[in-house]
Amino acid sequence: xxxxxxxxxxxxxxxxxxxxxxxxxxxxxxxxxxxxxxxxxxxxxxxxxxxxxxxxxxxxxxxxxxxxxxxxxxxxxxxxxxxxxxxxxxxxxxxxxxxxxxxxxxxxxxxxxxxxx
Numbered sequence: 001x002x003x004x005x006x007x008x009x010x011x012x013x014x015x016x017x018x019x020x021x022x023x024x025x026x027x028x029x030x031x032x033x034x035x036x037x038x039x040x041x042x043x044x045x046x047x048x049x050x051x052x053x054x055x056x057x058x059x060x061x062x063x064x065x066x067x068x069x070x071x072x073x074x075x076x077x078x079x080x081x082x083x084x085x086x087x088x089x090x091x092x093x094x095x096x097x098x099x100x101x102x103x104x105x106x107x108x109x110x111x112x113x114x115x116x117x
Contacts, residue, residue: 010045017041037077043070068106
């Protein structure tokens with residue numbers, strides 16, 4: 001059940017990242033940072049989906065760990081977009097909160113999987 005919630009939340013987060021990226025490109029004419037955010041923010045859910053069909057427990061841990069790294073990178077891009085004036089504080093706080101929630105869930109999933117090895 002935990003993975004299902006994680007899968008759902010990461011997919012919803014990816015949709016928000018795609019919409020933000022579209023906004024940054026069309027309205028703010030920002031192309032570089034938005035592409036980085038798009039790549040890392042959508043990779044989280046893609047890696048979680050990959051982990052669903054991992055070939056082993058170690059493969060699952062590896063994919064979830066990479067998803068965790070992508071989530072951490074996404075936090076970086078969100079902060080940078082805010083600090084450079086491309087992203088306003090309320091939107092930044094909302095997305096950052098959702099990303100931190102994904103980080104916490106991924107940390108928990110990795111720890112649980114490692115404890116079962």
